[in-house]
């Protein structure tokens with residue numbers, strides 16, 4: 591495993607493979623959950639959809655792994671970074687995926703799960719999720735842990751390159767069209783992502799390598815990739831990437 595830190599609150603860790611990546615992410619969850627509960631009595635985490643986090647959720651729920659019985663589920667509040675405009679039982683639902691892999695297997699009070707209502711009209715779902723965030727956090731959603739993925743085009747959450755939602759000045763949540771064929775999305779805006787205390791990107795696979803190199807390069811053109819713009823104002827960013835995604839990164 592390699593690690594690179596810098597003074598901007600950003601750290602990059604290269605893990606051998608997707609299994610090691612899932613373990614590193616679960617370790618990070620445990621660290622942040624225990625610290626947040628010790629400091630404030632609760633742990634607020636935002637989940638990512640996509641394929642990469644599924645192994646992390648399964649590990650957290652695994653009774654044989656050192657997480658499930660060590661974590662403060664009763665004090666954990668689960669949110670979502672984005673959602674597809676589909677009902678919870680649709681296989682494309684991020685909430686449905688997280689429920690199947692994690693939420694239904696741990697002692698999490700149902701009222702601590704704050705999902706985005708993908709079955710509602712997207713604009714209405716965005717507004718009601720924003721209201722829920724403001725009721726819970728006040729002005730800005732300061733997640734103790736914000737899990738994010740990155741697409742091969744540099745998108746993160748459902749902020750796709752060129753989307754007006756990226757520069758949305760006041761809303762925390764936006765309804766956005768699907769990038770290609772597919773359901774509309776409801777997503778946290780960049781403004782909301784920047785309020786997190788700690789963001790962790792999970793990036794796996796060779797198809798992400800060019801975008802990852804660009805995002806981490808710091809070149810001015812990289813700002814066109816939404817993932818490069820996530821820099822919490824009073825927080826840190828950890829990039830957990832596997833070796834397959836990292837061939838173009840400078841050695842630590």
Ligand code: 6PG
Pocket residue numbers: 638639640641642643672684738739740741745746747748
């Ligand atoms: C989602 C997220 C999206 C995802 C990336 C990476 O699909 O739910 O909105 O931002 O995290 O597309 O997805 P993979 O982990 O599947 O590559």
